Amino acid sequence: MTTTIREIIAIPMGDAAGIGPEITVKSLAKEEIYTMCKPLVVGDAGIVQKAIDVTGVQLSVNVVSTPLDGKYQFGTIDIIDLANVDMDAFEPGQVSAQNGRASFEFIKKSVELAMNGEVKALATTPINKESLKAGKVQYIGHTEMLEDLAQSKDPLTMFQVKGMRIFFLTRHLSVADAIKQMTKERVYDYLVRCDKALARLGVESRKFAVAGLNPHAGEGGLFGMEEVEEIKPGIELAVAAGIDAVGPVPADSVFYQALNGRYDAVLSLYHDQGHIAAKMTDFHRTISITNGLPFLRTSVDHGTAFDIAWKNIASEVSMYECIKLAAEYAPKFTRQSL
Missing domain, CATH: 3.40.718.10 (Isopropylmalate Dehydrogenase)
Incomplete structure (x- = not known):
């Protein structure tokens, strides 16, 4: 599937201790993604570089201030770096208050970009409910966050x-x-x-x-x-x-x-x-779309998988399909409210 219009897709990095950073960099190591869209990671550059080192993908990190500054070229990961993960305190695969807070901040920034029209869609990676609670984040999951941040009611x-x-x-x-x-x-x-x-x-x-x-x-x-x-x-x-x-x-x-x-x-x-029905059809390729928001949002339908995180064994198939689906719908998506 090839789209002629490459829209900017924000990818909030998710919980740093989970598989989100790994599956993100593995997905962006596939050239096809860059023929379909302009992927922009919103996260922590130190964690992304660590994920590149762990997975062994051949990518460089380009820190940008705004979506317009991105290169959007295969071989480069453009990232808005919130620099909100203390690498000295970082523990892979563990519930963490700092990672819970950081994952929320990645989403909040991504929503701001979408609401301002700077990105066309969000393709979200997993967050962890226990880490959110430890970080005193008031939401239990993505849907509740997006509903509140975008001031939308009962998204589909x-x-x-x-x-x-x-x-x-x-x-x-x-x-x-x-x-x-x-x-x-x-x-x-x-x-x-x-x-x-x-x-x-x-x-x-x-x-x-x-x-x-x-x-x-x-x-x-x-x-x-x-x-x-x-x-x-x-x-x-x-x-x-x-x-x-x-x-x-x-x-x-x-x-x-x-x-x-x-x-x-x-x-x-x-x-x-x-x-x-969906997951028996293809567990890894089941992608969630949240409708009823002012912007398009796709998501993997699995969790942070702390037990296998940072071991370079997590499959990126769901994240790859998540970004592809956002890229497919983004050029046709209309922003008017339901």
């Missing part, structure tokens, strides 16, 4: 893997609580918002399938009434509003059908329903 999560797109009606709730959220009003609202989100990404064909909750999507009420009373009426409301949507489609087939091109996106009803 979308997974993409091998062309299959999955949205989530509910996320971090127990299954019992998630079912309570499966109202016709919410199904309708999310289908409308998901359609607008894909439009902002430049997706012209937008046919949605809504996954069923119960076996065989309830079989007309034989195996549960949620589909009959809430889910299908919500879909009908969306269709009446002009959304191209069908369902509920049994969950044991809808993702396979989407993977093979029958649908442009699936609305998963709860967290694990969509996560399992």
